[in-house]
Amino acid sequence: MLQDRIEPAWIDGFETVLRRCALQPGDVVAILCESQSRRVLMDLAQLAAARIGARVFTVSLPSVFSSAEPVTRSTGASPVIQQLAPVIAALQASTLVVDCTVEGLMHAPELPAILQGNGHTQPRIVYVSNEHPEALARLLPDDVTEARVKAHVKRLRAAQSMRVTSPAGTDLSISLQGAVVGGNWGSTTRPGTLTHWPGGLVLAFPAASSVSGTLVLAEGDVNLTFKRYIERAITLTIEDDHVTRIEGAGVDAELLRSYFSAWDEADGFAAGSPGPAYAVSHVGYGLNDAARWDSMALYDKRDFNGTELRAFSGNFLYSTGANEVAGRHTRGHFDWPMRGCTVQLDGHTVVNAGKVVEA
Incomplete structure (x- = not known):
């Protein structure tokens, strides 16, 4: 420590x-x-x-x-x-x-x-x-990251759709119509705004009924709520914004099923029904070249919150839980930074197999 x-x-x-x-x-x-x-x-x-x-x-x-x-x-x-x-x-x-x-x-x-x-x-x-x-101290904001994030915020705001695929089997369709889009580079000078440090990512909060498809959490992807790397793949079926099926063997999948189901009762939903904890919160991708995917292995859990892994360059970040744009509220929340994904906006690739594509 x-x-x-x-x-x-x-x-x-x-x-x-x-x-x-x-x-x-x-x-x-x-x-x-x-x-x-x-x-x-x-x-x-x-x-x-x-x-x-x-x-x-x-x-x-x-x-x-x-x-x-x-x-x-x-x-x-x-x-x-x-x-x-x-x-x-x-x-x-x-x-x-x-x-x-x-x-x-x-x-x-x-x-x-x-x-x-x-x-x-x-x-x-x-x-x-x-x-x-x-x-x-390793992840101070800088001019390059700020300019990069601002450029990708413009690209995300101009898009009507996002598609995410991966060799592991992810194939996700996301409508960006009505989404609230933002970005963070670790500092702010404008009154009435909030930033977080570390920064270096862009996000969209989709409107209701905007997300469907298959999301595969592959070996080496990250469950930041539990602060652990995925060791055995988990396949999630997304229907009408909600995780409706969790397929996979091993403790990673079991932990997901257990924690999701705990929020059924906490949020007042019948067991097995997909309440707001199962629904999409936000989607986006990391743009910070100084952030490292492997850093979580080097810190005790109490010393680590995981913002670095949300921001490492080229990760696709899928999150479940509260989404005010879609009118859903819950304190249950997952953040999954994923490697090796390809992200397209209106058919144009912005992340290619985990590598950011510059305009």
Whole structure:
């Protein structure tokens, strides 16, 4: 296990990110954290903001635990704010919010109100993924990745359809009509926006009834919710957005069946019926050349959140769970970065057998 202590290189990394978020001397920075936050990330954010000359304060909230649902990981929807009006008001009044919550505010219910601001100030948010700072420092945002992501966001927004295939048997058809498309490169300068660090990927949240076909999780693909590499292939049948069949032998398939079924009851659906946990959340692909597929093998689970594997260049990312565009809500969530896939937008290849094709 790497040690959670302050290192000068890690302060430098945080300072780089804050400067790329256009933080200026005198700006107000809120560091949002919870009782289970990684303390070293909070300290590094505070020290880096102080180097720049910003005015910093910390909002620390108790972590929320529930015995009424399965264990949740990597949801991107931190529950810690609990609609507390004073907390929302404090974040609205800040120039920059450094989000050090465990899960992040990306899909938190309070996010729209925070980003709206208070009429005088409109904050921007950088979610620091709950990684060990060594990983964060390896994956600093840069001009090349930012330009690459922006270019692919334009391509994705202009497309009406996506098709994904692989030698393992994946053949997925995705309508992009009505989808909400975005990208992330690890920093933001625009008020009213959120970014996450590390970055380097593009995503689409499809509208309802947009996804069908076969998705094969092959050996070496990644189940980030469980933080494990797939060792035996799993074939998923996707009908009307939902996983309707899970075929495969071994513990990887059994874990999927078990965790999916746990969300039937938690979300109020009869056992065996495909509730929102089985449905598509988002689809996209990674564009960060500095991110590595093999990095998960080198970290303890507690030191690793997995944003790097969502962003490694050429991966196709399929996710299940909440999708506000399609009107589906659940805390059950899977992220599967997949290797070796070919991704086409309106028939034009943007990822060829796991390699990004530049315009």
